[in-house]
Amino acid sequence: MSILVVGSVAFDTVETPFGKAEKVLGGSASFFSVAASFFAPVSLVGVVGDDFGEKELAAFRGRDIDVSGLERMDGKTFHWRGKYSYDLNARETVCTDLNVFEFFKPKIPAAYRESRHVFLGNIDPVLQLDVLAQVEKPEIVACDTMNFWISGKPEELRKTLERVDVLLINDAEARQLSGEWNVVKAARAIRAMGPRTLVLKKGEHGVLMFSDAGSFAAPAYPLEDVFDPTGAGDTFAGGFLGYLAGAGDVDEPTLRKAVIMGSTLASFCVEAFSLDRLLRLTRPEIDDRFRLFKRLTHFETL
Amino acid sequence: MSILVVGSVAFDTVETPFGKAEKVLGGSASFFSVAASFFAPVSLVGVVGDDFGEKELAAFRGRDIDVSGLERMDGKTFHWRGKYSYDLNARETVCTDLNVFEFFKPKIPAAYRESRHVFLGNIDPVLQLDVLAQVEKPEIVACDTMNFWISGKPEELRKTLERVDVLLINDAEARQLSGEWNVVKAARAIRAMGPRTLVLKKGEHGVLMFSDAGSFAAPAYPLEDVFDPTGAGDTFAGGFLGYLAGAGDVDEPTLRKAVIMGSTLASFCVEAFSLDRLLRLTRPEIDDRFRLFKRLTHFETL
Numbered sequence: 092m093s094i095l096v097v098g099s100v101a102f103d104t105v106e107t108p109f110g111k112a113e114k115v116l117g118g119s120a121s122f123f124s125v126a127a128s129f130f131a132p133v134s135l136v137g138v139v140g141d142d143f144g145e146k147e148l149a150a151f152r153g154r155d156i157d158v159s160g161l162e163r164m165d166g167k168t169f170h171w172r173g174k175y176s177y178d179l180n181a182r183e184t185v186c187t188d189l190n191v192f193e194f195f196k197p198k199i200p201a202a203y204r205e206s207r208h209v210f211l212g213n214i215d216p217v218l219q220l221d222v223l224a225q226v227e228k229p230e231i232v233a234c235d236t237m238n239f240w241i242s243g244k245p246e247e248l249r250k251t252l253e254r255v256d257v258l259l260i261n262d263a264e265a266r267q268l269s270g271e272w273n274v275v276k277a278a279r280a281i282r283a284m285g286p287r288t289l290v291l292k293k294g295e296h297g298v299l300m301f302s303d304a305g306s307f308a309a310p311a312y313p314l315e316d317v318f319d320p321t322g323a324g325d326t327f328a329g330g331f332l333g334y335l336a337g338a339g340d341v342d343e344p345t346l347r348k349a350v351i352m353g354s355t356l357a358s359f360c361v362e363a364f365s366l367d368r369l370l371r372l373t374r375p376e377i378d379d380r381f382r383l384f385k386r387l388t389h390f391e392t393l
Numbered sequence: 394m395s396i397l398v399v400g401s402v403a404f405d406t407v408e409t410p411f412g413k414a415e416k417v418l419g420g421s422a423s424f425f426s427v428a429a430s431f432f433a434p435v436s437l438v439g440v441v442g443d444d445f446g447e448k449e450l451a452a453f454r455g456r457d458i459d460v461s462g463l464e465r466m467d468g469k470t471f472h473w474r475g476k477y478s479y480d481l482n483a484r485e486t487v488c489t490d491l492n493v494f495e496f497f498k499p500k501i502p503a504a505y506r507e508s509r510h511v512f513l514g515n516i517d518p519v520l521q522l523d524v525l526a527q528v529e530k531p532e533i534v535a536c537d538t539m540n541f542w543i544s545g546k547p548e549e550l551r552k553t554l555e556r557v558d559v560l561l562i563n564d565a566e567a568r569q570l571s572g573e574w575n576v577v578k579a580a581r582a583i584r585a586m587g588p589r590t591l592v593l594k595k596g597e598h599g600v601l602m603f604s605d606a607g608s609f610a611a612p613a614y615p616l617e618d619v620f621d622p623t624g625a626g627d628t629f630a631g632g633f634l635g636y637l638a639g640a641g642d643v644d645e646p647t648l649r650k651a652v653i654m655g656s657t658l659a660s661f662c663v664e665a666f667s668l669d670r671l672l673r674l675t676r677p678e679i680d681d682r683f684r685l686f687k688r689l690t691h692f693e694t695l
Contacts, residue, residue, distance in 0.1 A: 385694060387610050
């Protein structure tokens with residue numbers, strides 16, 4: 092059974108200190124799908140406009156990504172314009188043209204309704220809940236959200252979270268959602284809202300996972316050239332959930348390996364604009380870097 | 394042979410969101426010495442005023458810390474006043490009264506001159522170099538510094554760094570010292586200045602070590618209650634160098650365990666004001682938390 096992902100498919104115009112990319116493929120569902128497809132088949136549900144053509148679709152072809160749930164509407168595709176300053180941690184959204192995405196109402200094709208793994212990309216929590224109403228007892232529901240929904244639709248988000256198994260958000264979002272500054276306290280508060288596993292993404296500082304078995308800390312891979320961080324979080328989610336789906340297990344050792352796999356995929360994502368690096372990535376490269384994470388973090392016992 | 398530490402012994406007045414401590418024992422050499430003394434004997438060189446009495450000295454008694462190099466001058470002891478905001482990462486120095494520390498001119502007692510391990514606390518690089526002129530071929534010289542010296546005495550600092558084996562600084566200082574934003578590039582530039590091992594301290598985000606063998610990432614221990622971060626960096630250095638001295642080795646596995654030991658000691662330090670937690674710490678508690686670091690970071694291979 093394939094992984095169902097619902098999220099944005101977009102054009103990104105991105106400026107970093109190292110260059111500029113105009114109207115390149117982006118969106119949470121795009122990054123997620125390509126990353127996850129290394130490990131398991133993916134079914135993508137999203138919406139694009141009539142400016143989204145074969146050139147863009149090519150990114151999904153030749154992979155195990157089913158785009159029959161990618162709706163096409165009259166109008167233009169969601170277009171995000173962003174700019175990164177020199178430190179690459181501070182992102183400035185220059186402009187968000189929702190276009191057809193404003194009218195996105197996810198319709199889950201019948202063939203996807205029995206998906207065992209579901210990823211709810213960062214969209215309106217009302218739509219996230221609507222997606223869950225259309226699927227039948229998934230084993231793992233993973234979910235992303237953002238400050239806009241945490242402050243704008245807190246009650247709706249709470250309802251969604253009750254049905255989420257794994258929440259993947261950044262540390263600032265966790266603090267906002269829980270009202271706690273300390274991340275351990277924030278994690279406890281959030282896990283009480285529903286998600287039994289919380290994955291806190293901290294960018295260049297790595298990931299903290301809180302689960303029934305305790306906490307797990309993973310670094311980001313120290314890269315000499317970070318070109319464009321756009322999509323790193325969704326790529327992490329794709330590697331993470333893809334690995335879980337491929338492994339067919341959710342015990343703690345598998346969850347931890349999934350975190351490292353997510354970090355591995357994300358470390359490639361940021362090496363180039365858009366999905367460029369992911370699209371030329373090979374499985375041996377992935378496995379090599381996973382092993383480098385082991386070398387990066389290993390120490391002997393006393 | 395004991396570890397020689399040269400640095401400040403001070404009174405700290407600290408305000409955090411959780412309380413206030415007035416004129417409590419602080420200073421880089423104090424935190425370092427107590428942390429290192431769990432693993433190896435320590436010889437402390439510093440200066441205090443006539444307001445520094447038996448009560449303060451009690452912190453060093455009953456441990457393997459030789460304070461015969463702790464000079465006493467007429468006048469008051471160095472007094473630092475600082476304040477932490479809610480996030481505990483941003484520290485504001487309210488006031489620095491150098492007092493007798495302004496006239497500190499380290500004199501290394503004859504008995505310490507053959508020390509195999511030397512820690513140069515964050516003092517004027519001219520004094521750091523002067524200390525090195527007084528010791529005979531130490532095996533490992535570890536060193537701390539700060540923005541004030543990086544911008545104020547760059548050439549003097551460069552001369553000191555040529556003789557340093559392990560530099561322990563935070564990520565902001567590494568960026569300033571190297572002129573590189575990217576930490577991998579910063580590490581390469583700094584290692585070319587002399588220190589073959591660079592330990593980058595990132596507070597709640599842990600530590601990155603760059604050595605001949607490559608890079609090593611260690612998280613900070615996720616604590617629910619961080620009370621006062623003052624002294625965490627020097628405590629880390631004490632645990633790190635203390636462990637190396639006790640182990641009598643500097644190969645990569647030992648360096649990595651030293652990083653985890655430094656992180657372990659620092660995780661206790663921040664649980665209370667001043668040296669309070671370190672002074673009631675036991676070796677079994679240390680070993681237990683070291684093991685928790687293993688549980689926190691371990692993942693299986695593919």
